[in-house]
Amino acid sequence: MSFLRAALQTSLRSSRVLATPRISYSLRPQAISFQRATFASQPALTKDDIQSRVLDVLKSFEKVDASKLSPSASFAGDLGLDSLDAVEVVMAVEEEFAIEIPDAEADEIQTVQQAIDYIAKTPAAPRRLLKVAFRLSRLLI
Amino acid sequence: MAQNPMRHRVLALYKELHRLGRDYPDPSYDFNGRMRKMFEKNRNLTDPEQIEKAYNLGQYIKNETLALYSLRKYRHLKRMYGDSSRSSTDDPPS
Numbered sequence: 001m002s003f004l005r006a007a008l009q010t011s012l013r014s015s016r017v018l019a020t021p022r023i024s025y026s027l028r029p030q031a032i033s034f035q036r037a038t039f040a041s042q043p044a045l046t047k048d049d050i051q052s053r054v055l056d057v058l059k060s061f062e063k064v065d066a067s068k069l070s071p072s073a074s075f076a077g078d079l080g081l082d083s084l085d086a087v088e089v090v091m092a093v094e095e096e097f098a099i100e101i102p103d104a105e106a107d108e109i110q111t112v113q114q115a116i117d118y119i120a121k122t123p124a125a126p127r128r129l130l131k132v133a134f135r136l137s138r139l140l141i
Numbered sequence: 142m143a144q145n146p147m148r149h150r151v152l153a154l155y156k157e158l159h160r161l162g163r164d165y166p167d168p169s170y171d172f173n174g175r176m177r178k179m180f181e182k183n184r185n186l187t188d189p190e191q192i193e194k195a196y197n198l199g200q201y202i203k204n205e206t207l208a209l210y211s212l213r214k215y216r217h218l219k220r221m222y223g224d225s226s227r228s229s230t231d232d233p234p235s
Binding site for chain 1: 148149153160
């Protein structure tokens, strides 16, 4: 029994010894901010950036008349796209920005401006890496 | 129109089929073009039963295409190495 108590005491003592530096470590802010900095270095998307990329996506559609294309154009009225085309547009936008738009919200997107606004309020995905990963996963499946 | 749950289901099906169609092995088959024509052919359906039927056909085509893709690797191997069950080297003539 005495050796058990001794073991208990040493383990308690060692845990107390370990606990003290752990607390002081967590109080050091630079250790944490260093970790965060590696993930947060992605620059945020600007509104102009989003707009030009969305317009580029739409330009690549053969059904879309480039002369009618503007940020305020609606898919059905101005661009002459039906609901199936709108689905394709949303898919292309999803791939361009490497995001997933839920079906219900994708159905709400009826104009170019709505698509831009949706991406602006969605947390930005890391661009290049995710895009490459997205394409790779599609190739492998 | 936006609240119609069938509309969402059909659009989701179109989305999935479109994504599948991009990887279709034979580009001259024009999977997405054909699929689109089938959707457009049924655009004026109003009877819920007929819509459901067309939707089920779409689901069936989706599952068949998925099965086709999962067999693609197997078919490729078979084309490369021939049909081993019919090879004459393994089994001696009786």
